[in-house]
Amino acid sequence: MNKWNMLPAGILLLALSTSCEENTVEEPEIELQAVTVENLHAPGDLMDRSTGEITEVRPFRYFSLEDNQMVESREGDWDIGFKGTTLIVNSGSSGPGTAQASVVTGTFDEISTVPSAADFKSDGENGLAIPTGSGNGWYNYNPSSHIISPIPGRVLLIQTNEGNYAKMEILSYYQDNPPLAEVDPRTTPSPYFTFRYLIQPNGTITF
């Protein structure tokens, strides 16, 4: 029985995929391009390692996904901010804007639409939209090697200040996006964020 059901399903799938191709031929200008941002330097606060006390507070580095460029001030039109391993969005406790984020699981390329289950949040007193801490948000910290590595399969979905959706993958925490095997946390400069993102400027939820 199952075999018979499979066959029409396959044909249907084939038909769908051909129609998609036709669409892209008709409207080539709609094809969205992922952007890769390299070596965004965002040093964290200085800390006395024996007590855990912060000795020097450093500013966040703000970035606009819409314009693909850094934003100087907290009051500006930015979407996402970086400092050490902490990522913030421009809303709530972090900024004056309305940007929100959600962390989902999958591969960057496969996420073709914003899933309905995605839980978009602003930064607030009850935590940041992109949770901090090893294993919680975007990174793992290995206590024996001291390496910070982006969690494979974590994709950040961001609703920008302007209300457009973007998907984003952090590639590296270390300068020049080295393969993890080549990272030596004592000598490889960090934090230098390399990430790629893709934004849908027409306000829809498909990428």
Next chain:
Amino acid sequence: MCRINLNKNRFTCWLLGCLLFPFLTLASDPICIRDQAGNPIRHAYVKIGSDKVVPVDSTGSFELPDNLEVDQLIEVFAMGFDARQISVKEISELSSLRLTEKIGQMGEVVVAATRTDRSVEDLPMPVTVISREQIQETGGMRLSEVLREQTGLQVVSDHGAGIQMQGLSSDYILILLDGEPLIGRTAGTFDLDRISVANIERIEVLRGPSSAIYGSEAMAGVINIITKSGRERFEASLESRYRSFSTMDLSGEVSINQNDWSVQAYLNRYRTDGFDLNPDVPGNTQAPFQATTGQVKLGKKSGNWEFRLYSRMYREDSDNVLQIIENGKERLADMSSERRDLNFNPTVTYRPNEHWQLTLRSMTSFFETHSLTEMQEDGIVVDAQDFQQRYHRTELQLDRQLGKNQLLTLGMGHLLETVDATRYEDLNRFDAGYLFLQHQWNPTDRWNIVTGVRGDLHSQYGERISPKISGMYKFSEKFSWQASLGAGFKAPDFRQLLLNFNNASAGYYVFGANLVQEGIERLQSQGLVQQLLLDPSQFGALQAESSLAINTGFRWKFSNDLLLQGNFFQNNISNLIETAPFARLTSGQNAFSYFNVSRVRTQGIELDGTWRLTSNLQVSAGYMYLYANDLDVLEQIDSGALFRKDSENRTQRVGRSDYGGLFNRSRHSGNLKISYQEPLSGINLALRAIHRGKFGFGDVNGNLILDDPSEYARAMTSWNLSLSKTFSNGILLETGGFNLLNRLNQYEPSNPGRTLFVGAKVPFHQLVNTK
């Protein structure tokens, strides 16, 4: 022959007492029974016809009765040797008769499997014995150097030299000394370098949770180290080995056996400079250390009673240098650590007759470690850690022989354990009681069945019932098949229950399961908790890890000179304890505790072959295929929820074929051993090639599992050679080396590269005797 009996030697005497013809008239020419090396076998006996058994005397000789027919066959037996049949005519022309040792240690007695004396070939469980000769041949000083050459055993560096068996790590392997458990583990590893080998008589290795005698820790198997007991009236010897890295081992032994008293004393001193695989980084890979081991064994027999008091002490001191990076500045610190180990083991045995035996034994152990790390410049203490563990166990064992073919063993015991450590709060105490019942049964000559059950009641994790069954069927004298099925468990260790640790610089907390409730309340009252990640009702209820295992295989004695053995195993472990975050803190970091989270399966095949080509040349080979997986990881892979980063750090989905299983396990490992005695010079040569296939050393692509070619350490073969010569006065000289081709692997920090040694052994009592 009846195989089950309370005590092999005693049983033989009893047998002889019953069967010996009281009025044999003896011929005049004595015939000596010797082994292949020409030494008399004093425990041999001779069976004439169907009902006459003659033992040999203290020189290994016997005399034939003179009223025998010339073509009558007589049989010569000795434990550990192949029996030999010979006609009266042939034997009467000889002055000595040589027996061949059973191949592959098949004739060795094993205590660990059933707590009664049984020979390897009669046990329905996967058991191997490493004999004194094999230990000598390895030229090793510490136990790790002997065990790493055995099929299916892997020595892995993890807080010391730990043993891995059937793919399970040191945490799951019980180490016994003369049948009593040794304590003192660091992060679960029992460091085999704490055990010197010079006074080891033999090592019994029991695989899988096949024995009902043992409880926690014996989930992957049991290693029982049997120390030497003097057999002569007086024995004294001095033994020394010296090798690369200024490593020296010196042992002295004295034993006296007189008037049913026996005293044995052993002292060992070991020192090494250690070695350094990364000279660029300050500090040694292996720290220089000195160790002293002392052991005294006292014994007294009196009628039906036997008393023993064994005691052992160990102390070890080591020093190393450590580089600490503080605010980007590199500073040096001195690290010194010491370990102390002390144990007492009194035993009383009462044997009213050959049907009953009562044994009362106890083990009291103290284990402590101290370590101190101080900055070289200003002497500021960076870290100071103390750990003290006390262990006491009392056990009563009752054996009852039921007829000729059944033996029932009942045991009960109590154990008390306390631990006090820098990272634990207060002094912690655990109590446990246990009961075991074991039935050994030979329903027919071909069947051999051991069943058992053990019940444990523990103050920490409640009760556990672990049933076991093993059976063996002898298709013929040459071929037997065995299977054993058993449940095992491992109690949560101190760290998992009691740890109270805060990493100030990284800002995370780790609480043992017993402290997590208290810890979370404290953090909450300090306003540090942002979100609880787990239901608080789960906190603190840490279960023992449990396993169900099967072992099945064959022993095929193709001929007296060729033995093949194989064993398939599968261990299914559930409730594996691992750390997991339970709360997210306001700092962004996590608080961790221990939870029963994963399921693991290890399975594989062990194969061994031993072939005696001539009386001077023996070749053996061993191989293990191992497949060890985290079942939860497999599930995640199957549901498409496991990812990894490619060389440009982009996410990819992981497939089943990418998964390499658990870290630190080699899919393939094996050994080849050639042992040859050069007939003219009498020099013994033992050449061994020990292969360890590639294994995963750790995660590099960010998904914490083994799935990338760059995560493997490459395969390595170590060629080891020993040459030794024993002179007629008993003096032994030896030389040789380990890892002759100097293969190095940065992921095996216990391997220093090529190591050469010389050694000598002087048995003083033999020098006196020969004069």
